[in-house]
Amino acid sequence: MGSDVFAADFQSKPYWQDIAPKVPLPEHELPAEIDVLIVGAGYTGLNAALQTAREGMSTLVIDAEDPGWGCSLRNGGQLSTSLKPTFLALSRRYGPELATQLCEEGQASLDYMHELSTDGLDMGLKDVGRFHGAHKPHLYDKLSKEAAAGHPVWKPDAFMVPKSEMVSELGTDAYHGGIVYPHHCSIDVSKYLPALLSRALKLGAQVKGQCRALSLERAGSSFKVLTEQGVVTAGKVILATNGYSGPLSPWHQRRIIPIGSYVIATEELPEDLVDRLFPTNRVLSDTRKLVYYYRLSPDRKRVIFGGRVSLSETDPCNSASKLHRDMCALFPDLARYKVSHGWMGFVGYTFDTLAHCGEDKGLFYANGYCGSGVGMASYLGMRIGQKAAGRETALSAFEKIPNNTRPLYTGNPWFLAPSVMVYRVRDRLGI
Numbered sequence: 001m002g003s004d005v006f007a008a009d010f011q012s013k014p015y016w017q018d019i020a021p022k023v024p025l026p027e028h029e030l031p032a033e034i035d036v037l038i039v040g041a042g043y044t045g046l047n048a049a050l051q052t053a054r055e056g057m058s059t060l061v062i063d064a065e066d067p068g069w070g071c072s073l074r075n076g077g078q079l080s081t082s083l084k085p086t087f088l089a090l091s092r093r094y095g096p097e098l099a100t101q102l103c104e105e106g107q108a109s110l111d112y113m114h115e116l117s118t119d120g121l122d123m124g125l126k127d128v129g130r131f132h133g134a135h136k137p138h139l140y141d142k143l144s145k146e147a148a149a150g151h152p153v154w155k156p157d158a159f160m161v162p163k164s165e166m167v168s169e170l171g172t173d174a175y176h177g178g179i180v181y182p183h184h185c186s187i188d189v190s191k192y193l194p195a196l197l198s199r200a201l202k203l204g205a206q207v208k209g210q211c212r213a214l215s216l217e218r219a220g221s222s223f224k225v226l227t228e229q230g231v232v233t234a235g236k237v238i239l240a241t242n243g244y245s246g247p248l249s250p251w252h253q254r255r256i257i258p259i260g261s262y263v264i265a266t267e268e269l270p271e272d273l274v275d276r277l278f279p280t281n282r283v284l285s286d287t288r289k290l291v292y293y294y295r296l297s298p299d300r301k302r303v304i305f306g307g308r309v310s311l312s313e314t315d316p317c318n319s320a321s322k323l324h325r326d327m328c329a330l331f332p333d334l335a336r337y338k339v340s341h342g343w344m345g346f347v348g349y350t351f352d353t354l355a356h357c358g359e360d361k362g363l364f365y366a367n368g369y370c371g372s373g374v375g376m377a378s379y380l381g382m383r384i385g386q387k388a389a390g391r392e393t394a395l396s397a398f399e400k401i402p403n404n405t406r407p408l409y410t411g412n413p414w415f416l417a418p419s420v421m422v423y424r425v426r427d428r429l430g431i
Helices: 015-019 043-054 087-094 096-119 136-148 164-170 188-201 271-278 315-330 373-388 416-429
Strands: 006-011 033-038 059-062 130-133 159-161 178-181 207-208 213-221 221-229 230-239 255-268 283-286 292-298 301-308 339-349 356-360 362-369
Touching: 006 159, 006 315, 015 188, 015 339, 015 373, 033 043, 033 221, 043 059, 043 188, 043 373, 087 096, 096 373, 178 213, 188 207, 221 339, 255 315, 292 315, 301 315, 315 339, 339 356, 356 373, 362 373
Parallel strands: 006 339, 033 059, 033 230, 059 207, 130 283, 230 362
Antiparallel strands: 130 178, 159 178, 213 221, 221 230, 255 301, 255 339, 283 292, 292 301, 356 362
16 A cells, blocks of 8 residues: 555644644743743643743743644544552552552542643643454453453443444444443643743743754753753753653653554545544554554544654655554554655653653653553653642652663664564453
8 A cells, every 4th residue: 555545735744733723922032041941842831831931930941843733733632540550569569658659649640631731731631531443352351351350540330342242432444343441531632732832921931832952951050051042041951852852861861662663544524434443532542562552633524633654754745544454454444545744753652661850959750651641741741840849849750750761771662673573463362
């Protein structure tokens, strides 16, 4: 499958960027001094800025590109409780008490997004639930056992959908049933970032795009940050770059694995086809290690379909045809419809598949959301912003866990291609 999958007006840019309203940034000279400098104007950085600006601290948010250019305008707009490992796995690692705290903060990340929405920040949040499909029969049984066991923290009302009842959830024969998590949500990505940016500006934060941070060094109790637009002395610095973390802080770079994730949007689809294939508005994922994540666009006119389709990072134009092929393997009726947008973004993974946050004498950070960053980046950005503002002294559970790297790893994931090959084999075998 090649160029025939592309619509005449195909764009190699995120669908969300194409439709998001533009928020004008006030013209400011780069301040010589600032209370808090935040590097990264995405979900983490802007949620941190809400907290520091609200406390009256002079706050500057800078980004190497335009605000939200990274994964904040490249994600699938899915909200969950944001943890990859199971409670049992976390208990084995850290004991049941810390495992419970981690799960409680996973739930808190979802609750925080509801709070923002209720507080008037328009993100198009919808309580649609998630369908998680079993791509092998024995994995359905595994999901069923997990549902029957319940969860010590999360609401215990997940329910199974057997293959015989799949038509009520999804118009595909590719899954052997699945599980529904009714409290997971969707947002309109094109609304959330502009609304977040507008609120940060209204509270008094300065935001500068096209202002890459080039170096960071301590200067007594402050920091000297060299940017493309000049030098800033900051009392505190928050690193909020996640999958786009570079050499600015080698310690953090060694703990983040940037993994490319690829997404397409289809051209507009007939209403009757959408209703038959996607009778609910749920967000969707499955049991593959190289997971597919997908959903309808907020207006129910397109499919937004993402996944990992390459052993190494590749041009979104190349990945788009592969994603279209995989999407059509799940939904053959979509084969005649073309791709209007194709893009990629770097997910920030960690070696323990958990998010992390912390502080080192005025240098704060939150990162490593492992593909569940919409809610967790927002929540941990808020938490780390509160800490920088002096409003929160209690440790997050994500500060209590070791933030380890591996020998010889400096930020270039040389091991990624063989890992993807192993996961592909495991997906075929269902292990």
